[in-house]
Amino acid sequence: MSELICPKCGRSSDEIEFIEAFCVDCYPAKVKCPRKLEIEQCRKCGKIRIRGEWIPFSRERISEYVVSKCRGEFDGAEYLTDMGVVRFAIQGKKHVERYVEVELKGTMCTYCSRISGGYFEGIIQLRGNPKRIEKYANMLADKLEKRTFITKAEDKHGGLDIFVGSSKAVVELISELRLKADITRKLVGVKHGKKLYRTTFLIRL
Numbered sequence: 001m002s003e004l005i006c007p008k009c010g011r012s013s014d015e016i017e018f019i020e021a022f023c024v025d026c027y028p029a030k031v032k033c034p035r036k037l038e039i040e041q042c043r044k045c046g047k048i049r050i051r052g053e054w055i056p057f058s059r060e061r062i063s064e065y066v067v068s069k070c071r072g073e074f075d076g077a078e079y080l081t082d083m084g085v086v087r088f089a090i091q092g093k094k095h096v097e098r099y100v101e102v103e104l105k106g107t108m109c110t111y112c113s114r115i116s117g118g119y120f121e122g123i124i125q126l127r128g129n130p131k132r133i134e135k136y137a138n139m140l141a142d143k144l145e146k147r148t149f150i151t152k153a154e155d156k157h158g159g160l161d162i163f164v165g166s167s168k169a170v171v172e173l174i175s176e177l178r179l180k181a182d183i184t185r186k187l188v189g190v191k192h193g194k195k196l197y198r199t200t201f202l203i204r205l
């Protein structure tokens with residue numbers, strides 16, 4: 001390869017590595033980042049909202065998101081949360097850093113605001129033997145917490161009522177567990193043009 005001279009600093013390709021017509025130091029990195037990004041974070045559970053979706057707090061996902069907002073020619077990039085900089089790898093020979101301020105804006109996620117608003121779609125009514133009710137209530141609560149949320153549980157004469165965020169989650173769970181339930185659905189209102197139902201699942205134990 002013939003010798004190259006950097007048009008900016010005058011050094012030769014015999015003394016320093018080159019990227020295209022420039023030495024690595026002078027090669028103009030063409031990267032652009034926003035100066036500031038806001039990410040919503042739930043005050044109650046700490047989840048963050050990335051592209052409209054609430055997810056558990058994760059530095060990797062924040063990094064991915066910040067990088068996705070940067071433009072330019074680079075091989076790879078990573079957002080270093082502690083330093084608040086995006087570190088770009090340029091043509092495998094050089095790193096450049098750009099400062100991006102990420103502000104976590106305190107708010108309330110969909111789930112937490114529903115819980116605090118007392119929202120529920122389904123009521124599981126457990127009736128029958130108190131020992132079996134207790135056993136099933138714990139088991140159902142464990143499994144339901146993984147798919148939706150439990151608004152509250154109330155002792156009722158002869159059993160227990162569990163108020164649950166998602167009826168669909170209850171339907172899936174009782175069919176998985178092969179439980180027999182009497183299901184009744186009641187129209188409780190209309191929100192944003194969508195009919196809202198409340199479903200009661202009566203399970204005799």
Ligand SMILES: [Zn+2]
Nearest residue numbers: 006009023026
């Ligand atoms: Zn140079």
Ligand SMILES: [Zn+2]
Nearest residue numbers: 042045109112
């Ligand atoms: Zn939350």
